[in-house]
Amino acid sequence: MQIKPILAAMRHHRAGTVLIALQIALTLAIVCNALFIIQQRMARVSRPSGVDESNLFVIQNFWADQSSPQRIDAQMRADLLALRELGSVQDVAPANSFPMRGSGWDNFIKTTPDQIRSTLDSAIYFTDDHTLATLGVSLIEGRNFTSSEVGSQTPPDPMLASEVIISKALAQTMFPQGSALGKTIYVSGGNRPSTVIGVTDTLQAHTVANWMNEYAYNAVLVPARLLTDRTFYLVRSRPGQLAAAMRDAPKALFAQSRMRIINRKDGVMSFAQVRKAAYGRDVGMAILMGIVSLVLLAITAAGIVGLTSFWVGQRRKQIGIRRALGATRHDILSYFLTENLLIGITGVAIGAVLALGINLWMVTQFEMARLSLAYVAIGVIALLLLGQGAVLAPAVRASNVPPVEATRSV
């Protein structure tokens, strides 16, 4: 392929060449970063919660009568019994919060009582002996709470946590060398020791917010019912009976006592809904970036088709002359493909630098990760292919220009 004549011809339509190269460069820069954002967000969304989400739902129950902690505790026990009796329900546990809820209780965890700087954060889940079975989380070490270990407390009081179960991630962070079982940790912020009696498999913390990223799988299970104006009941339905259980459970609670409020809007939520709410922004962002990338690629392709068609129209006579002088159709076709490839390579070269530049800027602004070069490589190949694909139709039309065109209207 002779590149020299192509370069010489480009000089005659410099503006169009520059515009196409610029467009390819900008498109590459944006699409690379958009794809990277999509990948980052989807990686977040696909993180496991560790719980049996498909059979799990949660009831948010407000006590309407501001009753005393003692009465709340009695009513909670009665509620739990009533819910466990339902045919569609496998198990039930009280909760102050749960994975992906968005808010809850987190404490700094220490290995020595006199540690001054707080370095390790963890979700605190108030639980009972049914919590693990309800969530569908298994123990990888140690034992569950017994029903006699489960107490109750009001929020301002010191935490009842002489025995705790901790999540795998927290155990590994605190005791990288060996088992956490039987070790003493400090979870209440003060110097009251807690003994680790069990370690769970993967269990996510209560929030997926960025500030918790470093501690996303840290959880401490405390054997107590937390007595506040609002109580959550985590309910695991029997397999396949989620809808029935979600219908039956609030009825059973109201049959117990009517002095409670279960909001119509978010009073009963399946874990599918909980997940959707937790990751709504991430999914929205990924879809938006996907739409932008697709439309952008389409517009760039359309632009290339438009300008190349114009060039072909402009050069019909020259093409005719070349054909008359013995150039084959294939020569004409490859002329336009090569021309586009040359412009494309210039464009992607500038675009790759631009993509990395934009990413570096976003790293400083939005705490994003560094763009991996694989994305730039994929983007480069995609845009070069897109260019070749877009130019194909006008190039084929050019190759169909008959040699006789050379003799017309001279």
Next chain:
Amino acid sequence: MFGYYLELGLRSLRRNPLLTALMVMAIGFGVAASMITWSVFRAVSGNPIPQKSSQLFTALIDSRGPNNNNHGEPPQALNYTDATALVRAHKAVHQTLFYNVSLSVLPGGSDSLPFTADGYATNADFFSMFDAPFQYGSAWSASDDDRHAAVAVISHELNEQLFGGADSVGREVTLGMHTYRVVGVTAHWDPKPRFYDLFDGNEFGEPVQMYVPFTRAMDLQIDTAGNNNCGSLMDYGNGRDAWLHGECVWIPVWVELPTAADVERYRDFLTAYADEQQRAGRFHWAPNVRLRDVSNWLDFEHVVPAESRISLMVSLGFFAICLVNTIGLLLAKFMRRAPEIGVRRALGAPRRQIYGQFLIEAGTVGLAGGLLGLLLTAVGMLGVGLLFESDIARLAHLDLSLMATTLLVAIFATVLAAFYPAWRAAQVQPAWQLKSN
């Protein structure tokens, strides 16, 4: 000539429909993407109280010290001790403190179910400081605060729900099993972002439904329904009193300081307060206090979601690419008509006329793109609701000003993009064009 060129422009839209369609689509998509993301950005980054934002300050005191504070910054609200001390000191023109409460409401009538209402336990200054508008009645008075009175201000919406929108001043409401006398009903009031309560993460939350006196709520031991941040200082002892006098922060405090001198004086007062706490042995560190006004506080708390800023920038980049695309296509469209330009020039049209003709033609393309953009913006607004949480999506809406902006931006950008192609068109040599035909 303008009318004639406009007609020519409209006619030329039909001449190469493919090129025209490409341009109109590029401009339409570009302007729509920018307008949708801009309307969300405008909503989340707006100044919720422009008339007073530089006079309202949140007061922060480092009650935790260098080992436990947040990289040198004081906690983002105050504990009970400091909050009540600042309000009692009364060193600003107005000062308020508040915390989140969530109370059950028992509507009248036997078969209506109780529901929860969210609001604040606060003081009388709250309403005048934040310019709360009233539909009926007014705020309670400072003496109501002092008397720990059982009074309440309810929102327009709650008033609709409980009293059918009638003037309910003087009537009673039951909140959390206690009765309060309604003294005021706010008009619909929902500043976004809710600048005063960033501490609880309520910046884009549902509108507030009711307000009760802080002093009364403390008597009734109503727990906070908002954030309670104890940092790493959890070990305050047993019971509610120990918690109240511990170092957990849960009460935002705001002060109104109209002049720079007031601000300086208040800063000195805060420093002196912290100094006094140090001398009394409560703080073991030098005074570390902050006064942040509304915009400073919104910035510091990163209220504008990163998602909104990123999508706005991506959309603007997208629009830029669409314009580059349009420049290329306009160039193709105009240069295709070189012979026609040659004839006009030969017949005596000056370059200025050629400029005019093609810029107006570009304007018509821009108008068509803008109309498509308007349609896509309207569709996109519905889509925003599907993509993002309703609390933020609700803020984006298509109003007249946005519609006008969409059209103007589309036309202006297209005409801007047409400058180079029009210049090239005006450079066409008449002789050359006439010769070759």
